[in-house]
Amino acid sequence: MTVLDLCEFLKPGKVPCWTDQKSLLGPTRLYFGRRHQLVKSIPLKGHAEAVCAVDAVYQSDEPDLNLLIASAASDSTVRIWSRHGSEAKCIEILQFGNGFVMDVCLSFLPGSNVPILACGGDDCKIHLFIQQNGQFQKTLILPGHEDWIRGIEWAVCGEDLFLASCAQDCLIRIWKVCTKSKQLPETEDDSIRLKENIFTVKDTDTTYAVTLESVLAGHENWVYAVHWQPSFSRDGSMQQPMRILSASMDKTVIIWEPDKESGVWLEQVRVGEVGGNTLGFFDCQFSPDGSMIIAHAFHGALHLWKQATVNKKEWTPEVVISGHFNSVEDVKWDPEGEFIISVGSDQTTRLFAPWKRKQEAEVTWHEIARPQVHGYDMRCLAMIGRFQFVSGADEKVLRVFRAPKNFIENFSNITGIPQSSDLPEGATVYGHGYEIFCVACNNSNTVIASACKASKKEHAAIILWSTTSWKKLQSLPFHNLTVTQLAFSPNDKFLLAVSRDRNWSLWRKQDSSESGPVFSCCAYTDKNTAVHSRIIWSCDWTPDSKYFITGSRDKKVIIWGQCDLSVTTEGNMLDSIKPCSTVLDAGDSVTAVGISRVLTPHGRYIVAVGLENGKIILYTWKQSGQEPALADWTTCAEMDNSQSHALAVKRLCWRHHAGRAGHNDLNSSEWLQLASCGADHCVKIFNINRFAL
Structure with a gap:
């Protein structure tokens, strides 16, 4: 079984192009037409309940x-x-x-x-x-x-x-x-x-x-x-x-x-x-x-067997794509951008990596490890360095996993990337009082921030943990309802939180020479200053730590900041953090946002927005003046139905640097890669031509 690219790559100077490089298992759509030509599908509407068979x-x-x-x-x-x-x-x-x-x-x-x-x-x-x-x-x-x-x-x-x-x-x-x-003639005997x-x-x-x-x-x-x-x-x-x-x-x-x-x-x-x-x-x-048979297993995996050329009675298993069999809740790139890890409501954590066979030029993505099979639905994860991650689930605790030696060896053999590590296999457990909802790790891999489901302020506190001792560092109470996403700024000076209570909070790290808490709240929105009128589902930072973005169920996407957050002097930032962009109406409930760490050749930020209807829209943005009215949003590309998720987009995650995983691109600065996951059980990886933006 092969997964074909749905579009051609566009060269510089042409309209930006989305390429669904790999869709790692999920619902199948049928289109009529020649290869590389998709014909508009015809929906057949009439059944009042779920369709279970068609011929x-x-x-x-x-x-x-x-x-x-x-x-x-x-x-x-x-x-x-x-x-x-x-x-x-x-x-x-x-x-x-x-x-x-x-x-x-x-x-x-x-x-x-x-x-x-x-x-x-x-x-x-x-x-x-x-x-x-x-x-x-x-x-x-x-x-x-x-x-x-x-x-x-x-x-x-x-x-x-x-x-x-x-x-x-x-x-x-x-x-x-x-x-x-x-029919055979009737016999007169008793046969x-x-x-x-x-x-x-x-x-x-x-x-x-x-x-x-x-x-x-x-x-x-x-x-x-x-x-x-x-x-x-x-x-x-x-x-x-x-x-x-x-x-x-x-x-x-x-x-x-x-x-x-x-x-x-x-x-x-x-x-x-x-x-x-x-x-x-x-x-x-x-x-x-x-000569081949394929079977679909209960847990969502595909199994492929091939008939031997000599002994026709002998069938051997072959490599095949696999993936989640329930909603995929979170996805992250490893810091080097060579593989992705995803977690889902199917109670598994899965690792996907590109595989380039020596005899073939095409790079294909495969599930090469399942580092966690759980008894609870998985909700979130964060990478702690390259071969260590922390995951959160409905069991109310966070678990930290380190890659065993045999995985490092297998990963090196499959991807062709040499590795040297003697990491032991192990897991550390620490937790909250309720089901874990979101987790994030700072870029220096020293602090973990996590939050759980909450209907009261005392349960909605953010907890900070040390990645060296795995002890609790600090509790950050502010929000009244579940914190839906956490994000550290790239320079590690700030922690951003967004919540079901329709507000965001910004926490600033104190210098090591200062006494008092590790992080303190320096800015926030409330019922008087809030712009969003519904749940804020997602947030992210620009690569220079100057601005942050929020996306909400109210269909709005907003970029916030001041002149330069990274060089803020001592004092109250409460009144200085304001919208730096016009309010972007995405057309549907915004469930995920992500900003690339690589800018366009013209110095514009690249913003991906995921919607509840499964679509992903690509924008570029750059503040063109001191007044918000002068801010500049540009729509670059919108995913069509053949490439969209069938249900809500749960998370968007950009590869940290330019290039394509598994490829030796002659001009690596040309391509960016974006990973997405959705409630339709799919993990998708897109190639985006940076010079076409």
Whole structure:
């Protein structure tokens, strides 16, 4: 499986271009069109509940003329859609009362162009519908399974039509559909004959028979998916051999074939997982030539196996992309910009790195480590140097992890970057009274700041921790509700906090020669000075520590500061921190903001804004005068639907310096990289042409 770039890189002088370099697992979108040409998708709206299955067949040799689509949803209906060119509409609704259809599959009756629809669901029966006079009519009900039917699929073999079904009874059943005239003649003795289910199609006046061909027993748990192997004949038409792939919750995937002599279906190949915390496989597929199989596991991972060239019975696992299977809450680059770490509500921490194979020029990203598998949903993380990080979860404590020696060695082998470290494996635990919500580390890796969920002021205090002793340094009470994000200034002189209470607070570090607290509050907003009218979700600093940015649910993005925060003299800064930009209306709730540490060639700040609708917009900004009205926002690029997150953007994180991880760019200053994560389970990495901004 490969993940293709969705756009070309644009050269200097052209309009800025977003390139979704890698989308590390998540929902799949289908677009029609040639390679590198995305055609506008057609949404099919009508179901009242979640759609769980969809299938389609072309009713003409010209694909753009007529496409017949069937979809099943948890609203107990199956909808039939017809697409003609760029228009699609619902032509029929099949009602199933209080039942649920788990899977649907369309095909055509043998020797005709009459569509046949198979539906399998929670009544343990297969319902066959035949389209006659423009309407689908229920023709047969095939009993046999003893539990919910999870998967069904048609296959054409010669002049016959076969249907494979699988269910939670751990069995696979194969059915054969053919014209009545092709059935074996009835015998006069007492030999066993298969039961025939007969039906006649009025439009063609043809009689068909459906018989149970075989029952496959081999799985020890629910069978979730069954698929026939596709193949192509010499003339380009599609034919399907008698070969079946099945996936089960027993952690195995099986290839079935009929014996050449007896015709009895037998298990030919079994692959899967042994041990671990996986709960089995949801789905599986053959590659077009049948030389590879891929399976989708319960915890979101993809598993790939390839057939050996010599011994056809031998299948070996291959490298494949993987990722989170729930909302990704936070993502961070390592200080050197060679890998990223993400945490999610799937209770895991995952490390992704680029891998450049010696024989291939393309750099691909892969999950190379899962340093933390937790019992609580993960919420946030911060890097403490290159091979140490701190993570926060709903368990109310922070955990600090250091990379073990074997990881350092594996990382070096995969990325080709030499490393020397004798770090031991270890973890340190410290915490709050409630679920951890955000954490940040200063740039000198000496202080950790953290905050937890809070509905009262006493619980909303920020806590500072030492990274040498892991002891509590200070508590910073100010906010009345949960602090949503923390950010140290690049020069480590300030700590910024934003909160659900719609305000921000700025804390200044005291000189080591001074007595008193490590940090003291030097500026803040309140109900009289606040600009944001809703929750402030995110914040960040400009690389020179002069300004900071806030983004809120009220759709506003604002840059704050004074002439130069980094050279502030002693005294009260309360009245000197004001908006330095005009209020930017992002068009939707702002859930994430990030400022690049590298400026444009013209000296402008590069700002990425993530929205609740999944979009990411790129701006540049530079203060063009002392008055806020003269501030200058410029929109550079907006991610299109094919590259957007499907749900809210949770975090944006720029690579600390120019260049692309895993690449030996001749001109590294040309490219910037931005990592994003979202509630759609995705982690995305974008290449951005700096000279096009």
